[in-house]
Amino acid sequence: MPELNPLRIGVAGLGTVAGGVVKLLRDEAERLARQAGRPLQLVQVASRTPKSGIDLAGAAFSTDLRALHQAEVDVVVELIGGEDQALNLVSGALQRGQHVVTANKAIIASHGNELLEQARGNGVGLGFEAAVAGGIPVLGALRSGLAANRVSTLAGIINGTSNYILTAMGEQGTSFAEALAKAQELGFAEADPTFDVEGIDAAHKLTILAALAFDTEFRFADVYTEGISHITGEDLEYAKELGYRIKHLAIARRTEAGCETRVHPTLVAQNSLLAGVEGVMNAVWIEGDATGPTLYYGAGAGALPTASAVVADLVAIARGDGFDWRVGGEQQAALPIEQTHSAFYLRIPSLDAPGVFAEVATILGQHGISIEGAIQREAAVRGDGGSASWVPIVIVTAPVAEAAMNSALDLVQKVPEVVGQITRIRVAHFADE
Amino acid sequence: MPELNPLRIGVAGLGTVAGGVVKLLRDEAERLARQAGRPLQLVQVASRTPKSGIDLAGAAFSTDLRALHQAEVDVVVELIGGEDQALNLVSGALQRGQHVVTANKAIIASHGNELLEQARGNGVGLGFEAAVAGGIPVLGALRSGLAANRVSTLAGIINGTSNYILTAMGEQGTSFAEALAKAQELGFAEADPTFDVEGIDAAHKLTILAALAFDTEFRFADVYTEGISHITGEDLEYAKELGYRIKHLAIARRTEAGCETRVHPTLVAQNSLLAGVEGVMNAVWIEGDATGPTLYYGAGAGALPTASAVVADLVAIARGDGFDWRVGGEQQAALPIEQTHSAFYLRIPSLDAPGVFAEVATILGQHGISIEGAIQREAAVRGDGGSASWVPIVIVTAPVAEAAMNSALDLVQKVPEVVGQITRIRVAHFADE
Numbered sequence: 006m007p008e009l010n011p012l013r014i015g016v017a018g019l020g021t022v023a024g025g026v027v028k029l030l031r032d033e034a035e036r037l038a039r040q041a042g043r044p045l046q047l048v049q050v051a052s053r054t055p056k057s058g059i060d061l062a063g064a065a066f067s068t069d070l071r072a073l074h075q076a077e078v079d080v081v082v083e084l085i086g087g088e089d090q091a092l093n094l095v096s097g098a099l100q101r102g103q104h105v106v107t108a109n110k111a112i113i114a115s116h117g118n119e120l121l122e123q124a125r126g127n128g129v130g131l132g133f134e135a136a137v138a139g140g141i142p143v144l145g146a147l148r149s150g151l152a153a154n155r156v157s158t159l160a161g162i163i164n165g166t167s168n169y170i171l172t173a174m175g176e177q178g179t180s181f182a183e184a185l186a187k188a189q190e191l192g193f194a195e196a197d198p199t200f201d202v203e204g205i206d207a208a209h210k211l212t213i214l215a216a217l218a219f220d221t222e223f224r225f226a227d228v229y230t231e232g233i234s235h236i237t238g239e240d241l242e243y244a245k246e247l248g249y250r251i252k253h254l255a256i257a258r259r260t261e262a263g264c265e266t267r268v269h270p271t272l273v274a275q276n277s278l279l280a281g282v283e284g285v286m287n288a289v290w291i292e293g294d295a296t297g298p299t300l301y302y303g304a305g306a307g308a309l310p311t312a313s314a315v316v317a318d319l320v321a322i323a324r325g326d327g328f329d330w331r332v333g334g335e336q337q338a339a340l341p342i343e344q345t346h347s348a349f350y351l352r353i354p355s356l357d358a359p360g361v362f363a364e365v366a367t368i369l370g371q372h373g374i375s376i377e378g379a380i381q382r383e384a385a386v387r388g389d390g391g392s393a394s395w396v397p398i399v400i401v402t403a404p405v406a407e408a409a410m411n412s413a414l415d416l417v418q419k420v421p422e423v424v425g426q427i428t429r430i431r432v433a434h435f436a437d438e
Numbered sequence: 439m440p441e442l443n444p445l446r447i448g449v450a451g452l453g454t455v456a457g458g459v460v461k462l463l464r465d466e467a468e469r470l471a472r473q474a475g476r477p478l479q480l481v482q483v484a485s486r487t488p489k490s491g492i493d494l495a496g497a498a499f500s501t502d503l504r505a506l507h508q509a510e511v512d513v514v515v516e517l518i519g520g521e522d523q524a525l526n527l528v529s530g531a532l533q534r535g536q537h538v539v540t541a542n543k544a545i546i547a548s549h550g551n552e553l554l555e556q557a558r559g560n561g562v563g564l565g566f567e568a569a570v571a572g573g574i575p576v577l578g579a580l581r582s583g584l585a586a587n588r589v590s591t592l593a594g595i596i597n598g599t600s601n602y603i604l605t606a607m608g609e610q611g612t613s614f615a616e617a618l619a620k621a622q623e624l625g626f627a628e629a630d631p632t633f634d635v636e637g638i639d640a641a642h643k644l645t646i647l648a649a650l651a652f653d654t655e656f657r658f659a660d661v662y663t664e665g666i667s668h669i670t671g672e673d674l675e676y677a678k679e680l681g682y683r684i685k686h687l688a689i690a691r692r693t694e695a696g697c698e699t700r701v702h703p704t705l706v707a708q709n710s711l712l713a714g715v716e717g718v719m720n721a722v723w724i725e726g727d728a729t730g731p732t733l734y735y736g737a738g739a740g741a742l743p744t745a746s747a748v749v750a751d752l753v754a755i756a757r758g759d760g761f762d763w764r765v766g767g768e769q770q771a772a773l774p775i776e777q778t779h780s781a782f783y784l785r786i787p788s789l790d791a792p793g794v795f796a797e798v799a800t801i802l803g804q805h806g807i808s809i810e811g812a813i814q815r816e817a818a819v820r821g822d823g824g825s826a827s828w829v830p831i832v833i834v835t836a837p838v839a840e841a842a843m844n845s846a847l848d849l850v851q852k853v854p855e856v857v858g859q860i861t862r863i864r865v866a867h868f869a870d871e
Contacts, residue, residue: 029586029728039653039767040585134583140729142583149582149759150567150575152473153462153749220472278735281711286870288733295462295746296573299736300721302711303729313728316586326582326759334472437719 011046012323015073015103016064017094018084019052022108022135024059025312026082030319031062037316041323045316049078052085070094073103080104080130080322082315092116099123099131106318108135108311114212117223118333132318137210138163138287140310141303142317147217147291154293156218159257160433163210165285165305166194166201167233167253171270172283175241175250181234193285203232204253204268211255215266216332218291219259223332224266227339231269240352240428243399244272247378249350250280254433258345263338265345270430272350272401274438278302290435298436343408348377348432353398353417354425361422362398368420372413375403395424401432444479445756448506448536449497450527451517452485455541455568457492458745459515463752464495470749474756478749482511485518503527506536513537513563513755515748525549532556532564539751541568541744547645550656551766565751570643571596571720573743574736575750580650580724587726589651592690593866596643598718598738599627599634600666600686604703605716608674608683614667626718636665637686637701644688648699651724652692653768657699660772664702673785673861676832677705680811682783683713687866691778696771698778703863705783705834707871711735723868731869776841781810781865786831786850787858794855795831801853805846808836828857834865 014030016023030037030047038044047064051072065072070090073081074097081098083105085091092112098105100123107113113120113133124131134144138161147156162168166188173184185202188194200206208228216223233253244251249272257266273280278300282288287305292298304310355361366376378401402410414427447463449456463470463480471477480497484505498505503523506514507530514531516538518524525545531538533556540546546553546566557564567577571594580589595601599621606617618635621627633639641661649656666686677684682705690699706713711733715721720738725731737743788794799809811834835843847860 025728033586033588036588036653036767037586140726141732142579145578145583146575149754150578150750151746152753153466153470153746155466155469220469276714278711278714281709281714281870283870293573293746295458295742295749297737297740297743299574299734301732301734303732307730309728310730313584313586313726316728317583320585321582324759326757334469437714437716 009043011044012041012319013046013048013077013079014082014319015049015051015078015080016047016082016084017051017070017073018086019050019054019056019059020084020086021308022311022315023084025308026084026315027059027061029312029316031060037320041320043323045319045323049073049075073098074101078103080106080319083107083109088112095120096123099127099129102127102129104130104322106132106315106322108133108315110136110206110209110213114209114223114225117213117216121332130322132322133213134318135311135314137213138289139303139305139307140313141287141289141301141305142314143214143289143301144217145317146301147214151291151293151296151299154295156291156293157259158292159214159218159289160279160435161211161214161255161287161289162252162279162282163255163287163289163305164201164207164253165287166198167207168282169193169285170202171233171236171251171253174236174238175245178238180238181236202234204230207253207255207268211257211266211268214289215257215264218257219264219337220332220335221264221337224339227266229267229269229342233270235428236270240430243352243380244350245275246380247401248275249273249432250275251430252279256433259337260340262344263340265340267342267345272430272432274434277435277438279435292436343411345407346404347407348404348434349402349410350430350432351400351402352428353400353423354395355398355420356422356424357394357396358422361420364420365398365417368416369402369413372409374405374409374413377401377403442476444477445474445752446479446481446510446512447515447752448482448484448511448513449480449515449517450484450503450506451519452483452487452489452492453517454741455744455748456517458741459517459748460492460494462745462749464493470753474753476756478752478756482506482508506531507534511536513539513752516540516542521545521548528553529556532560532562535560535562537562537755539565539748539755541748543569543639543642543646547642547656547658550646550649554765563755565755566646567751568744568747570646571722572736572738572740573746574720574722574734574738575747576647576722576734577650578750579734580647584724584726584729587728589724589726590692591725592647592651592722593712593868594644594647594688594720594722595685595712595715596688596720596722596738597634597640597686598720599631600640601715602626602718603635604666604669604684604686607669607671608678611671613671614669635667637663640686640688640701644690644699644701647722648690648697649765651690652697652770653765654697654770655766657772660699662700662702662775666703668861669703673863676785676813677783678708679813680834681708682706682865683708684863685712689866692770693773695777696773698773700775700778705863705865707867710868710871712868725869776844778840779837780840781837781867782835782843783863783865784833784835785861786833786856787828788831788853789855789857790827790829791855794853797853798831798850801849802835802846805842807838807842807846810834810836
């Protein structure tokens with residue numbers, strides 16, 4: 006290969022993902038140069054907390070992030086995380102005419118529109134494949150492989166922590182709290198797991214996926230988000246009995262009425278591919294009008310999978326592949342959750358009195374809601390030791406407008422024999438069932 | 439958008455896929471122009487057999503393929519199929535300095551090395567995403583998304599006809615012949631199904647996948663190929679009883695000793711994702727050293743899925759994305775099938791005499807082959823009405839060198855109580871089981 010200008014890389018941060026990036030650039034230098042058509046050269050690493058024991062392969066090191074401002078850095082890799090400082094770093098680099106690669110889903114979801122504008126205005130690329138689903142090249146698929154398609158539906162298991170917890174609850178019959186503790190012990194969950202189990206992390210990623218899939222702007226504020234902490238082992242068992250698994254899905258759909266984006270626990274048919282995505286693994290299901298259903302599966306997190314995505318963006322920038330993501334080309338209303346349609350799983354704790362099921366069914370019917378499946382167990386003794394026995398009514402409905410379900414459940418909740426909070430979990434069906 | 443030079447497209451052929459390409463270019467012109475940053479303009483269609491009823495959106499039509507030679511055609515889309523004429527067309531276009539996009543797996547598998555050389559020499563792109571797994575953007579994933587990875591294992595269900603037949607045999611208990619007839623009736627199989635059911639089509643595709651995954655040359659002649667016509671309903675049932683499904687897999691592995699490429703029926707664990715790929719759908723499993731296991735799933739054939747892949751390549755060319763595929767950078771021996779290692783499923787038809795299983799087990803043991811699972815059914819009356827009863831011995835072994843298995847089965851076949859041809863099917867295990 007003739008000597009070509011190297012792509013000169015500066016890395017901000019020196020955590021686990023940055024360590025993976027440094028390792029790949031160092032150990033795979035020759036192969037990456039062949040792939041990219043020119044060398045990928047790490048010239049500068051900056052991190053406020055230096056780490057010993059990482060071989061930087063001759064790159065300079067500084068504890069001052071401003072070391073990345075130098076003109077010798079063609080591309081800044083932002084791996085410091087967080088919001089404000091990362092945003093300043095990324096925005097500053099773009100404005101100086103440096104390419105940027107980042108794994109930071111929060112700043113892309115919340116500030117992606119301005120950042121893409123800045124990148125385009127300065128004629129540089131902004132790569133963020135690593136921000137969504139780690140090692141799965143799903144943004145590349147949306148941008149390139151599926152470029153000919155109008156995407157109608159996208160559904161992803163895009164938070165490994167939540168998926169690990171639901172898998173463990175289902176397999177080992179443990180409670181949410183126990184499964185979370187186990188995930189924390191294994192390093193799959195943070196000390197404060199809110200971002201993961203309440204769906205915020207997934208909502209960031211869904212914002213990015215939806216913008217690319219539908220060519221709309223990044224609209225994080227429009228994502229409906231519901232976590233998994235209220236899911237019980239009982240629900241997992243009933244779901245199984247009805248032929249489903251419960252997954253924490255991030256769903257984006259385009260309908261005549263607009264685009265809906267929502268993150269919530271979801272029943273999926275047990276013979277669907279998404280149901281088979283276990284533990285910390287991720288997968289994204291994408292339906293295009295030309296290609297039909299497609300699915301992308303892999304590790305959603307971890308040092309090397311995420312580093313793999315960062316380096317893929319660096320290779321693309323080195324090749325000169327066009328990186329001017331186009332989003333916002335289509336004006337489409339964001340559909341509030343009340344206007345979406347879903348099938349529902351309902352668990353209705355009720356006294357074991359005659360006619361309760363009929364009464365519930367009547368209320369649902371009056372709201373145009375059909376029952377597609379139901380379970381009625383034998384009566385069990387009430388937990389409070391009272392004399393009346395209770396039995397949960399478990400129902401799976403046909404698809405219905407969310408608003409109609411809200412009205413119906415307001416009434417069902419008031420039925421005297423309904424003795425506790427009704428659990429409702431949306432159901433989603435896919436073409437591979 | 440400012441007026442930019444359009445990418446001027448000529449299409450050779452006017453079959454179903456070409457019809458899909460014309461439709462997408464015509465109906466999605468505005469969106470594609472936004473994606474590509476410039477218009478994709480269909481200027482010429484050439485097909486020796488004109489078809490009426492296709493709206494060419496103003497493009498010229500000719501029954502002479504030489505109409506595509508004109509300098510006004512920037513990129514030639516080869517969709518005439520076959521080998522010789524298609525090869526001439528593609529090679530001629532590249533040498534005239536036209537980009538080429540093709541769905542022709544046979545010419546890429548057999549002549550890809552020279553064609554890529556010609557493309558590079560003339561500074562043009564050669565896109566063939568549509569040649570493998572239709573609507574699944576798996577070549578793009580290998581080239582871009584997984585660029586940082588050394589691929590160790592790749593395994594695909596990449597022939598929809600075979601997968602349809604095996605799925606139908608398993609679900610409906612039909613024979614190979616019945617399932618094939620049904621596939622032909624539904625248009626999923628050709629009148630002459632040899633290419634599909636004997637694995638030649640899959641071998642073409644595997645050649646392409648392996649070259650990109652391992653950075654070796656295209657080596658079609660080195661692919662070991664075995665079809666599915668000898669698979670019986672009995673085998674599917676035994677496999678199920680042992681916790682497996684039978685799929686027609688195309689497998690490429692890189693080991694210390696070299697690269698192996700093989701297409702054959704394969705037992706896969708029933709809880710693996712590949713086992714859940716049903717009917718005409720395709721999927722490719724790729725393990726990279728950085729990203730770990732990944733999987734890509736979708737429609738492997740059909741007019742619009744394949745057209746989606748063709749148009750994706752056109753968008754990439756319009757963007758100016760580097761299209762100089764690099765293969766052949768790594769010198770690696772092609773490993774003959776005798777030197778590969780697999781676990782095996784064995785069905786050994788034998789008389790119901792005492793000690794036969796022990797004798798078989800002893801022979802296997804002498805060749806270092808461990809038994810991991812076995813089924814022995816109750817004796818059944820022989821089909822020929824003879825007085826002796828027979829019972830198949832069904833065994834799943836641990837992984838073993840193919841050559842050792844060959845030697846062992848030569849001896850087992852000579853055991854007097856073994857009354858028919860032994861069936862052997864390889865078994866493959868994946869990280870998601």
